Amino acid sequence: MTHDPNTDAADAPRSASRRSLLRYGLAAGAATLAGAAGGRVLAANLMRAPASTVPDFPLCLTAAEGAAPTGPLRPLKLAWNASAICTAAAPVAKETGIFARHGLDVDFVNFGSSTEQLLEAIATGKADAGIGMALRWLKPLEQGFDVKITAGVHGGCLRLLGDASAGVTKVSDLKGKTIAISDQASPGKNFFSIYLAERGVDPFKDVEWRQYPLEALPLAIDKGEAQALADADPRTWIWIKESKGKLTEIATNLSEKYADRACCIIGVRGSLIRDERPVATALTRAILEGAHKVGADPELAARTFSGYGGKGSIDDLVAMLNSQDHHHAPVGADLKTQLAAYTDELKLVQVIKPATNSQRFAEKIYADVLTV
Known part of the structure; x- marks a missing residue:
């Protein structure tokens, strides 16, 4: 699969080749939230989104657009790369109010240093979560960082x-x-x-x-x-x-068998998932909604990304986004299958240890925060 930047600007966004994002209801986990350490106010904030309608791309409602949280927002720090358009879901979620409608006040940490330092920052609480490349993260995660992958974000950058x-x-x-x-x-x-x-x-x-x-x-x-x-x-x-x-x-990285493979993933601090699972759930859902909005409105995403210093003209950024896959965000069994496949492939090129069991490794580094 190849793309010509001189002609792709007029192309329509890629249609989803399969609906792999499982239909977790937006109201799932409300009972858990209500009993969480944050109390019922936090639970209400994190669960403002209605579940009355679920579009073709699940979990991508705009979290009750226009609805305001009824209590204080939960502050979080999200590590990202402000120069990478593949992380556009994060600023889109912030600037369109998706994070706030999920009860979150998200600050960005622009991380340009090594992946090991980024994952260490998440694992030690200097950041609560991050968005990054699976093929950059899997080797450090093999070393045992306390960071769990909760969802894929997009493919093809x-x-x-x-x-x-x-x-x-x-x-x-x-x-x-x-x-x-x-x-x-x-x-x-x-x-x-x-x-x-x-x-x-x-x-x-x-x-x-x-x-x-x-x-x-x-x-x-x-x-x-x-x-x-x-x-x-x-x-x-x-x-x-x-x-x-x-x-x-x-x-x-959308060529041939990789057409539905996610390349960017969400990683969340393990202790946040263990101690405040509703917060990890809300953050993952909000980023997935931001990712869907990137695919549904690439011009909005391009302008938002550009506002954070992203390189390229708006037309070029729109064309880039249209050439990528922002309609396929795997979670659950689908994501674990992809992580295991990447692990086996990285063994092929001597990045992951040959003795690593890819299925067990995928289970170890993935955390399901979207089901009760």
């Missing part, structure tokens, strides 16, 4: 771009070539190592992964030091557009 002027336009052309990356543990390297390995290109012997500063990736191609690059939107989208045909999209 990683792109592998080839130098068309050098004849690199498909996977087989990459043999003997250099791929520019910003980080040897990046989601782009991890995913496309898997993608190449599954298609007969040895990611260790047949290609060289060469690290550059993020903004220098296209420059490495211009200088002839690399013949491909792997990274994420919004940069990859902008680079392919600005290259005026020099760069071409070889693959994305």
Whole structure:
């Protein structure tokens, strides 16, 4: 599956290929909330959303738009990457009042350092939750951080771009070539190592992964030091557009069997789930509603993301969002299946320990906060 940034701006958003988000009622857990430590006022705040109608995309009601909480909002800190459009569900949920309608007062912590530090910040209470890339988080989670994955958010923000002027336009052309990356543990390297390995290109012997500063990736191609690059939107989208045909999209993380695979996930502090499960439930639901709004109104999402300093014109951001999958947010058994699949695939490229049981690992790192 490939996309042309010069034409995709007019495309309609991707329709959901399957309705994998289980129909948990928005009122589920009300009894639990009422008896939680926060008392009935907190329970009322976190459960303002009506359950009278459930649209095709479950859990994505706007939490009783216009309804105001009746008590104090629960403050939370959410770690995110303000430069990554794949996290747009968070600012959309904040700016459209979804968090507040779920009884939450969410502050953002813009985390640009290592994933290990981000997960440690969540595990130790410096942040309560975060949104990040599954292929970035699974290896650190294997080390035992007290962070649980509660939902997938969206799919399709990683792109592998080839130098068309050098004849690199498909996977087989990459043999003997250099791929520019910003980080040897990046989601782009991890995913496309898997993608190449599954298609007969040895990611260790047949290609060289060469690290550059993020903004220098296209420059490495211009200088002839690399013949491909792997990274994420919004940069990859902008680079392919600005290259005026020099760069071409070889693959994305929606290509072929990955079309319904979530790449970004919600991680919540384990102690928050254990001690204040209703809060973790409300936060997960609110982010999922924000994610649905991104898919339903990409222009709103683009303008919101841009307001937080996101790169790209509004038209380009809308086109990016339309090329991604913001209609498929897996939870429950579906998400655990995806996490187990990623685990097996990461073993294939020597990121996850070979002895790791993928099913047990998925069970260990996932927490169901959406059912009673």
